[in-house]
Amino acid sequence: MCAPLRIADLLPYDGALPTGATATGPTPGALTTVYNNFFRASQIGVNGSNIAYVYDADGLLTGAHVNRGQTQCCSLNNPRSPILLNI
Secondary structure (H helix, E strand, O other): OOOOOEEOOOOOEEOOEEOEEEEEOOOOEEEEEEEOOOOOEEEEEEOOEEEEEEEOOOOOEEEEEEOOOEOOEEEOOOOOOOOOOEO
């Protein structure tokens, strides 16, 4: 029998933008989101591990930086760029 997963009743917001969520139960976790001036997610965190997103002048996603353990940047403009994660 599985215990129900419960997401916190009060989710934090910055205006109309949700900035986080917390789950309790057998698989607890926390999700956070930071937005840039154009309301795009500039950083998403899951249980303390953060991924920062990089956009070009047209607003297209061009890269992501993993901010835990071995920091790596993978560019979406270069399909041969390495993706090394040491989490």
